Amino acid sequence: METLVACLAGFLVSMAIWLMLSGNLMRFLFGLLLLSNGVNLAILAAGRLTPGAPPLLGASGALPPDTMANALPQALLLTAIVIGFGLFAFALALTIRAYRSFGHLEVDRMRSAEPAEDRR
């Protein structure tokens, strides 16, 4: 099970890198989204998958008989997902603003912060 999730995470990351190498800002953002999802999956797998063993205590706080899932990686994931969502929302808004400012999303042609060439 962990192997499968790990392979999926690797696949997502490789797709993400392919998308992020594009000069188009929108493609880059999709890549970033895939990358953070791939990393989230990797963290979930690194915390060990224990299907059917939720981290819940029984009646009057009794511990479950055998295994219990580690809840911490999931708590980390929730935090990371929320933070990632916020950052992605900002990046998306920035992209819209950039599109309105420049009329295109080709990063190579965004040079208004760079000095003009051959100035002297």
Added chain:
Amino acid sequence: MSWVLALPILIPLVTAVLAFLLRGSRMGDLASVAGAVASLGVAVLLVGVVLDRGVVAGQVGGWQAPYGITLVADHLSAAMVLITAIIGLAVAVWSLAEIGPDSSRLGYHALFQSLLGGVAGAFLTGDLFNLYVWFEVLLISSFGLLVIGGRKQAIDGAVKYVTLNLIATVLFLAGAGLLYGATGTLNMADLRGAVAASPDQGLMTLISMMLMVAFGMKAAVFPLFFWLPASYHTPHYAVSAVFAGLLTKVGVYALMRVFTLIFVGDIGYTHEILLWVSLLTMLTGVLGAAAQSDFRKILSFHIISQIGYMVLGLALMTPLAVMGAVFYLLHHIVVKTNLFLIAGVSRRLTGSSDLYAIGGLYRSAPLLAALFIIPAFSLAGFPPLSGFWAKFVIVRASLDGREWLVAGVALLVGLLTIFSMTKIWAEAFWKAHPDGRQPALAELPLSARWQMMGPIVALAVMTVAIGAFPSAFLDFATKGAEQLLDPAAYVAAVLGEARR
């Protein structure tokens, strides 16, 4: 829970809320300054406590380490919190003169204070995942500050800043997650033992490399620095001053913390990489600066080359070298912020930041020229200013370690730094203004003059004071380096004596 550890984080965050509620009004501006003053008071208190008691730690919510989140302050953390508060106050006052009602209404002061809160949190936390969260707090605030002017140039800079920093963030998250999966803990003091005891040292080195890239990108080291010169010259001057002073240093601090506390199992490998990275960072930064003709762009490239010195101190990993790195870190924050503030005044007086389009400041604003000389020469390492001692210690440490090449590069970069400072001096201050203007400080309204020149003078005085009385600061840095290189006290403070 020790309040003196929590307040440096809470005060800026509470101030941010207040400043947001009062945004656009004079009260909001004053709330920001008042919050900065309160932060400074608490930071002084924290340094006092650390000097008195050594490393202090507190567990948030009373959850015992390593299960809860730990706040911990040693000499380095406390000093960084203090310097953050000083810079916060200086820039909060300075921005009163620069930030107009438009940006203020959009929440400039709230973002500024939450940035300071994030920076202080990053310096004080003793938990790797919590460090990630503070990085995000300061990152999202910096995003907002970067675009708040809304100029086309700033949007362009922000695109590069945001995208590259988000990649670093994801790498950090992946490294932290994998480290938890491998060791079962995220408490940094606990990680020291857990990483050393791990059967798979190769995996630990791999994870350390992920964190090195993530923090290296934040610290703007070679070859990960490209976002910095693409963006730091675009926002408001107050924003770039606080970025230049604090943001990259958070990355350097994280590198220093992680590579002295946690990943010390394979120093021959990890710190050798840091050594080469630092050399190339120094060289590319200073050569990049030589090619620029914009006031702030030159200064931005200099941040990069100076970061190299700090990483070099960490890479050499001797007591003297780490002491030099700590000292360098503290001195550089003051100097670099001041240079950006001076660039802001120069821009206000002359109307441009393009060095070929401005000039005449020496004749018409001699006070500004004199104040520029202090941090500029300090940055280049002239005695008796603070930068001289910082460079002296680093070069001495590399000579002691028989790293001749390293010492040579460090000295050469110092020389080249003088070259580009001379360029700024000659173009902006010495030569006459090409349009024949006589930009004088008296043109500024009286209140703006005080708000702008006050912080600059205060920071310049600090630079001179550190240079004139270096022994107190060097002693402090020595103590900080001792704690970094022998973290027994740090680990004991966090985990309790029993688990040492």
